[in-house]
Amino acid sequence: MGVVAIVVVGIGAIMSFASVAYAHKGTATYYTPPYVPSACDGYKDDGVMIAAASDAIWDNKAACGRKYKIRCTGATNQGVPHPCTGQSVVVRIVDYCPSGCSGTIDLSQEAFSVIADLDAGKVNIKFHQV
Template identity: 35%
Template sequence: MLMLALQPYIPLYLPTACYGIRDASQFPSSNLFAAAGDRIWANGTACGRKYLVKCITSTSTPYACNQNQTIQIKIVDHIGQEASVLSAYNTTLFLSPTAFGTIANSSTASSYINIEFEQTSSSRHNRQAFRFDISD
């Protein structure tokens, strides 16, 4: 099990590595989207991919996960320059605030959580542990 950094995606959405400076229609109307880390970025082929994401457990904070919540997110960006070096290191997904708040209790200040994600067009299943930090 890997320990990875996860933070809600920074709200400066445009331009994106996937779609450049196009209008905001690139984002799903549900606001369930994410930036991909290098592990799934694959030189940009991750753009537009959809993943089912679920918070499984927290290793340090009880009730950090919103149990039984599975969401479908769309990859719209690469973590690259958006994240600080510390928070981006080994990060697989930076979730939009809406996506993050749907699967995890956003009032939790900092915790390690186990997240399960699966590419919707594939039967491959991944289980990873992520660290998320919420700050104003």
């Protein structure tokens, strides 16, 4: 194998590890429509691939507009032992999940259903900003 090929393979391997290294762990819950008004955008319709940030990532409203890639990693309770779909979803923060929020990120119902069975209600996740 040539030197250039070895370098390209090495860089690819490092980049794949970097995305894993920066993943945060938390939990996701979901909320149902209507999704307006929101803390970030008022009555603007932001679509359905959206989320509300808990205090853990809200950052005094600086989280507004940030996008996160989220993947379910497992159940938080015995109700649905294998809730994850194996897919990930990218959402944009448009709202605030106030103190006492039961998840790190409160996804729209549509976004949650991409990564997990709605019957689970709450799942463990890995997420990172994109």
